[in-house]
Amino acid sequence: MGMMGAACSDPCASAPTPDTGDTVPTDWTPAALSDDIPVASAAPGQLGPHDLAIWRSASGRIAAWADRCPHRGMRLSHGFVRGERLSCIYHGWGYGEGGQCVRIPAHPELTPPEAIRVPVFSVAEASGVIWVAEEAPDGPPPEFPGVVAFRSLQVSAAPEALAAALGGTGTVIETVLGGAQVVALIQPLRGGAAGLHLLAPEGSDPAALDALSAEVEALRRRVEAAEEMTA
CATH class of the missing domain: 3.30.1370 (Ribosomal Protein S8; Chain: A, domain 1)
Structure with missing residues (x-):
């Protein structure tokens, strides 16, 4: 500029x-500053009518998901990050890349069905800002x-x-x-x-x-x- x-x-x-x-x-919406979502943390956010859980994995990957666990509806922004997974604070159901459920602590031997998935939103970082979008924009923020x-x-x-x-x-x-x-x-x-x-x-x-x-x-x-x- x-x-x-x-x-x-x-x-x-x-x-x-x-x-x-x-x-x-x-087409991107600014949702938070990058420094406000440190590694291995989650925080609430908004995109229009949607409540978001914005979180960063242990490797630094940023994600923006619907802020509701498919199990009992608890807010995922209240959850905890372990490695590359965001887990619900209520019953510990863990969700990995793409919002897919990867672990149900009460049934550790079970491979969770693919239908158990958190809706995900487009997310990117630029100039120290976390940007989100409902659909994938044509270009970067x-x-x-x-x-x-x-x-x-x-x-x-x-x-x-x-x-x-x-x-x-x-x-x-x-x-x-x-x-x-x-x-x-x-x-x-x-x-x-x-x-x-x-x-x-x-x-x-x-x-x-x-x-x-x-x-x-x-x-x-x-x-x-x-x-x-x-x-």
């Missing part, structure tokens, strides 16, 4: 200055040279309102926030909320990141207050 320069130290920058707006149309994943937060406002406050439209916006030129990735969430996944300039010093964090919190308060007034 050729977009990153040194972070500005102007403490009075209270509103983002738009750069290029909605820059990268994509976008890369953003010069920036690194910084933080994620939930905003109790419509994605369109958040995008407008950032000075753009859509879900991928390059703009200036807290004196830094950033990439803002917006994730639609249920209940009229939005997730904001922020990418900050690579090599930013702690003071610049503190300023960026303060500005994004102020932005959230402004957007949520405006949403309340129009509700």
Whole structure:
């Protein structure tokens, strides 16, 4: 993108200055930052109406599955990772690559039927972001040279309102926030909320990141207050 320069130290920058707006149309949806799903862990996520279990195996492979065990409906995001397998916390049923059930602890001698399978979603990582899709997109998710994943937060406002406050439209916006030129990735969430996944300039010093964090919190308060007034 050729977009990153040194972070500005102007403490009075209270509103983002738009750069290029909605820059990268994509069929992928940002769901989490890569650092938020460490090796051998699982966490809940969303994709439209779907609840997801986003998890990383011991080898570092990322996966996004329906967040429900086929056995008793327990959330798999509450489960545990052993090797390349995600297991339900309730009865320990284990699921391997492709969502296939590979182990039922109460019947260790049984080869689970192929019909016992968790629905899986397309998932990929790029620029420190975990991207998900219901169908396999035509290409990989976008890369953003010069920036690194910084933080994620939930905003109790419509994605369109958040995008407008950032000075753009859509879900991928390059703009200036807290004196830094950033990439803002917006994730639609249920209940009229939005997730904001922020990418900050690579090599930013702690003071610049503190300023960026303060500005994004102020932005959230402004957007949520405006949403309340129009509700």
